[in-house]
Amino acid sequence: MSGLELRGVTHHHPGHHPGHHRGASAPALDDVTLRLAPGERVGLVGRSGAGKTTLLQVALALLAPGRGEVCLDGRAVRPGSVRSLRWYRRAVQYVPQHPAASLDPRHRVERLVAEPARRLGVPGDPVGTARAALARVGLDEDLWRRRPGELSGGQAQRVAVARALACGARLLLADEPVSGLDHDLRDHVLDVVAGLDGIGLLLVCHDLEAVERTCERVVVLDAGRVVEEGPTTRLLARPTHPATRALVGARDLSSPTTREATREATREATREESTA
Numbered sequence: 459m460s461g462l463e464l465r466g467v468t469h470h471h472p473g474h475h476p477g478h479h480r481g482a483s484a485p486a487l488d489d490v491t492l493r494l495a496p497g498e499r500v501g502l503v504g505r506s507g508a509g510k511t512t513l514l515q516v517a518l519a520l521l522a523p524g525r526g527e528v529c530l531d532g533r534a535v536r537p538g539s540v541r542s543l544r545w546y547r548r549a550v551q552y553v554p555q556h557p558a559a560s561l562d563p564r565h566r567v568e569r570l571v572a573e574p575a576r577r578l579g580v581p582g583d584p585v586g587t588a589r590a591a592l593a594r595v596g597l598d599e600d601l602w603r604r605r606p607g608e609l610s611g612g613q614a615q616r617v618a619v620a621r622a623l624a625c626g627a628r629l630l631l632a633d634e635p636v637s638g639l640d641h642d643l644r645d646h647v648l649d650v651v652a653g654l655d656g657i658g659l660l661l662v663c664h665d666l667e668a669v670e671r672t673c674e675r676v677v678v679l680d681a682g683r684v685v686e687e688g689p690t691t692r693l694l695a696r697p698t699h700p701a702t703r704a705l706v707g708a709r710d711l712s713s714p715t716t717r718e719a720t721r722e723a724t725r726e727a728t729r730e731e732s733t734a
């Protein structure tokens with residue numbers, strides 16, 4: 459099938475035994491099967507330690523799973539030499555949490571975007587490719603000659619996305635890409651990513667509002683297993699697995715409407731008490 463597939467992926471980190479119980483150790487990923495159709499945007503959520511980062515490492519061919527495999531368009535990929543992974547790196551790219559940290563501070567934006575494409579041997583003029591990618595993420599032309607230190611967090615994140623696009627990526631794997639940004643910038647970056655026609659996304663994000671804004675489907679991981687998945691709207695409105703309920707419940711407790719409702723309920727209760 460076309461798109462990215464994880465098939466029956468199980469992985470134990472060496473020395474990681476949190477579920478140690480009568481000789482058994484809990485894997486970080488436990489028989490995970492996941493399919494992303496071309497262009498599909500999927501949110502990957504789960505509490506801390508659920509296995510999200512491990513899943514991304516496996517999907518990026520940085521970590522060889524103990525069992526199972528990762529395939530792109532039916533072709534299996536394993537960690538290996540830079541050369542043997544070129545085909546995969548051109549198609550599947552990582553978007554980091556802190557883009558500024560992954561951008562060489564000495565270089566200007568244009569060069570930063572052109573460099574990975576040049577290294578991967580992407581056909582065409584790297585600078586022309588970089589400019590097209592920068593235009594695609596809507597970064598103003600007067601920023602293209604700046605260095606990372608002269609960019610805002612949101613601008614740096616768009617540079618990171620442009621780098622991935624310049625490589626020819628069809629799928630972005632993003633680990634908390636907007637967690638360092640304030641609300642408006644966050645929405646702006648997410649809208650840019652969601653507006654990239656034909657580009658798939660696997661978005662690891664603890665912010666369910668961000669997932670809702672960006673992804674059509676959600677996969678919930680818990681203790682290394684996929685415990686629930688489905689269309690975003692339905693899954694967040696009617697979660698069935700306790701792990702999903704816990705995530706949705708935590709979101710509702712912190713949302714402004716719920717906070718206001720809680721305050722109102724508290725006022726009611728206090729009034730009742732004082733008149734009782």
Ligand SMILES: Nc1ncnc2c1ncn2[C@@H]1O[C@H](COP(=O)(O)OP(=O)(O)OP(=O)(O)O)[C@@H](O)[C@H]1O
Nearest residue numbers: 471472474476486505506507508509510511512513
């Ligand atoms: N390099 C490692 N060595 C040993 N154990 C690890 C390693 N990396 C992760 N683990 C363990 O594997 C499990 C899954 O971790 P992982 O980082 O994938 O979870 P996560 O869902 O990304 O968590 P978070 O949201 O906190 O980043 C955890 O129990 C973690 O402690």
